[in-house]
Amino acid sequence: MTTTTQTTRDKTTPTIDADDDQARLVAEHLLAVAVAGEETVCVSQATLAATTGLSARTLRRVLDRLLEAGWITVTVAATPNMPATYDLSRLRELGIMPASQPAPAAGAPAGGVRVLSEAEARSPLGNVVPGERVMVEPGLLEVGPNIRRALRVDERFTATIAEMGVLRDLHVYPTLTGLVVLDGHRRLAAALEAGLGLVPALIVEPADDADRISQQLVENDEHARTLPTERADAIHQLVLLGMPRKDLQRRGVRYSELINAKAIASAAEPVRDLGRRMKDMDLTVLGKIATMTDLAASPEALADAVKQIEAHPEQVDHIVDRTKWDGLCARARQKCTDELLANGHRHVITREKFAKAAGTARPLSDLLDEHGKPVDEASHVSCPGHVTVIDYDYTSLHGDDPDPRCKVAFYGCMDWAAHGHRNKYAQPSSGATSGPQSEEMRAERARVRRRNEDMDSANRVRRAWIREQLLPRRVLPTDALGYVLAVVRYAHSYVSGMAKDKGMEHLGLSPAGLDQDAGSPREAKRGLLSWALALMEGTIARDSWRQDNPASHRYDRMLATHLDTLARWGYAPAPIEQELIDGLDTTANHDDEDGAGEDAGTEEHEKGED
Structure with missing residues (x-):
């Protein structure tokens, strides 16, 4: 019986090669450190490295080989204040003899420091x-x-x-x-x-640089917590020194930290300063902020975003998304402008700038020449007031991963009256001019556009939070089924199939996934919650912030209930979403025929369900 067991172990357990002198050297010095007759020894790797003459990295590899071969075992794992304890009984069975003890250092007292x-x-x-x-x-x-x-x-x-x-x-x-x-x-x-x-x-x-940095990284995190920028720089240095990912993970470095460390190491100074000031910020959040470095519209925009994050850290996702979006839009405008100028267009401006000059500027489609004929781009290109007006290609602005692009919206004249043109819509009795758009109207249009963009940004951040943080939770909110019931009551009459499909696309869900049988009550609850969230998210558009239509009161209340529920589950709403949530109180006294929202925030806690 004993022979069979030994044979099996020899076949399945790695062995120490006969010419592995390093393994035998370490084994001999382990026995030398042990007190005579003792089967275990508590010794630091620094001591073993000093007595064997091996480098710290080589020693670790040798110890791993001894452990894998079963020559030694760890009975007590190492801690920051105590080295590991090894069982050496197998070494004695193999007949390995202790190494001779080194002579004490000159001047070292016997038994003292x-x-x-x-x-x-x-x-x-x-x-x-x-x-x-x-x-x-x-x-x-x-x-x-x-x-x-x-x-x-x-x-x-x-x-x-x-x-x-x-x-x-x-x-x-x-x-x-x-x-x-x-x-x-x-x-x-x-x-x-x-x-x-x-x-x-x-x-x-x-120690070489890699060992020094990794040791200091662990030691500093064990005691006074390392600043996020310091930890990021240390991890990035280890990567540059060629330390394998496996070794980094053994030192407590997560894969997400590797990605974020690279972004933080090359981030702009305002971002790194923020990491030094906000000592409790982790690498994941600071790495997210660091992604603004290359995408912000300007250094001033980046500095302003950092100030906003420091003042409102709970809004970091919304601030980062909006800053990056504004930067993408600015690049799209500049790219379109550069291409048009390279193709011979003399003066290119955005629709917003053209609208600000509405008192004197008009599109060519509104103008007639001195002979009463329509003015087109070919005949007007020599006019001193000729401009090419660009605007967004709005098909590129939708979806959860939009890529803004610009195109020519129309051609115009910046001072049509001074250059001899006429307004073709003017009545004979009114002369050749018609009243320009009022300052109030221009301000309102700008406000609506900005709030639409704010809602677009909030939609992206919220849906990413649902996909990446809410639905993957092992334990779902205890009141999730109450929310599902409220959505079902509402969706039964008011949510279209198209909206449902849009919602599933927003949340990355597939019909095939929802058709699969739930393996447990927990997964059934997750499937119901996913479906209900998709129903609501499919109804939310860029103009859903408007609440000035009495006919949409029922939807306004359900939308506010949806956002409020997500906020209770840990989502940080954007200011424009918080306005909708705050408006829920003002509609609470209105009758709600279908009872939407009545049970959205309530459910008896089902102990042990998850």
Whole structure:
């Protein structure tokens, strides 16, 4: 029976090759560190690296091979304050003998921690060995590179160091010019501020940049939290140094952080300054803000967006979306203008600028020449007031991933009366002019257009939140079925099939997905909620903010209920959506024939359903 078990293990378990000298070297030194007769040993990798002469990276790989082969096992995992404990019983069974113990360092007291002299600290090579623990004057230590830009040594931390001393060893490595701090920059700064005479230090092997950055990243996150910009810079440096993604993940770096770190590292200074000021902001949010760097319409627009986010952090998704959208629109206008100018058009302006000159400017389609004939682009191109007016191709503005484009809207004359043209719509009794559009009308048109754009942006952000955050939740809101019932009551009479199809497209749902059988009550609830959300989202357009039509009162109330429900479930509504939610109270006293919204926010909690 024993023979069978051993044979099986030999076939399935990786083995140590006969010529794997590194594995045997580490095994021998593990046994050498263990107390005679003990089956386990608690030893740091720094000590093993020092005694074996292997680099930290090579040592980790050797330990992994020993663990995979079953030569050693970890009985107690390592913590920030305690190294791992290894079971060495298998090594003894294999007949491996302990390595001979190294001689103690010159001047090291038996059983005590020695104090380095100034000469030893300033010329440590040959005077200290890796793995040795010493006491040293803090002023004799050199400050090495650190991923943390600001150490944030406050009075409370300094007072603690002054009262209790440095409780955790500084990690230092020897160089030709002195001992350099690898880990413990903040403790060293506080010790110097507190005027301590000595601090404990552990001598370690010099680390390469990748090991140094990854170690400092973990250490800093374990203690005083690293700023998001500092963490992003450290992760990006590790990527540039060629550290594999697997190794990054073992150090606690998520894949999403890799993507965001790259954006933050190259972000504009206002974005990075925001990350330094808002210390609680995580990499995901700051990475989202960093995407505005290349898409904002101008540096001024980017700086303004950053100020808005700092003042209203709950609106970050809406501010980012609107800033990027404005930038895309500005680029579309500029691209169209450049192409037209390159093709011989002398003067190109936007419809908004043309509308502001409505007192003197008119489209060519409204004009006659001095002979009473229509004015067209070919005959008018030599007129000093000739302009090409561009506007958005509105087919490019719709959908959840729009790509704004501009085109020629019409041709016009900036001062038609001065250039001898006539208004073909003017009555004979009124002369050759007709009243220009009033300032109030122009302002109202601009307001409507801006609010339509605000609603477009809110729709994009809201639908992305539903797709990416609400529907994937493992536990759905407990009042979700109450919301579904309210939507069904409303949709039965008022939502068309076309709106349903649009809603499913907005949320990335497919009819085939909804037709599948639910595998559990939880998934059935998720399917019902997805369907109800799609029904409502399909009814929401860019002008749904208008609530000035009494005939649409029932829809206005259902829309407000829908938005209010999402807000209770964690969505941060945009200002234009909040206005609709606030309007729900003003319609609460009106009769609602179909009862829409009556049960949208209520449902008896069903304990244990999820």
